[in-house]
Amino acid sequence: MITTEYLLKYDLIVHLEMKVSLVTGGAGFIGSHLCESLLMLGHRVIAIDNLITGSINNINHLNKDQNFAFINRDVSKHFDIIGDLDHVFHFASPASPPDYERGPAKFST
Numbered sequence: 205m206i207t208t209e210y211l212l213k214y215d216l217i218v219h220l221e222m223k224v225s226l227v228t229g230g231a232g233f234i235g236s237h238l239c240e241s242l243l244m245l246g247h248r249v250i251a252i253d254n255l256i257t258g259s260i261n262n263i264n265h266l267n268k269d270q271n272f273a274f275i276n277r278d279v280s281k282h283f284d285i286i287g288d289l290d291h292v293f294h295f296a297s298p299a300s301p302p303d304y305e306r307g308p309a310k311f312s313t
């Protein structure tokens with residue numbers, strides 16, 4: 205019989221828990237790669253992005269994963285997430301200076 209002690213001893217318990225991670229800027233350069241890595245680690249991933257500098261093409265391949273959800277939304281506006289989150293990764297900010305200079309007011313997240 206597999207006991208909790210056995211699972212803890214071999215560090216397997218983490219694989220049985222499904223962590224839920226929220227990634228803002230999930231369609232951006234860093235965010236999309238992070239989403240991919242988290243899914244590979246067995247997390248459920250919610251990506252939020254308003255696509256102001258990111259692209260849906262960065263996450264198209266993740267959409268078929270049932271543990272991945274994408275929400276098109278501006279994170280500087282209030283929103284609710286129903287349910288518990290284990291991690292929040294905040295990358296919703298344009299990295300390149302030209303993008304930032306195009307509209308800093310829009311990018312104040």
Ligand SMILES: NC(=O)c1ccc[n+]([C@@H]2O[C@H](COP(=O)([O-])OP(=O)(O)OC[C@H]3O[C@@H](n4cnc5c(N)ncnc54)[C@H](O)[C@@H]3O)[C@@H](O)[C@H]2O)c1
Pocket residue numbers: 228229230231232233234235252253254255256257258259277278279280295296297298299300310311313
């Ligand atoms: N790329 C790098 O090498 C690097 C290195 C160090 C730190 N960073 C930092 O990491 C962060 C992300 O960088 P990146 O290279 O992935 O940039 P990126 O522009 O590719 O990604 C940012 C994402 O955030 C989204 N976004 C911006 N404002 C938003 C808002 N208000 N609501 C929802 N989504 C919004 C954009 O659409 C985009 O998809 C930046 O803060 C950057 O300074 C990046």
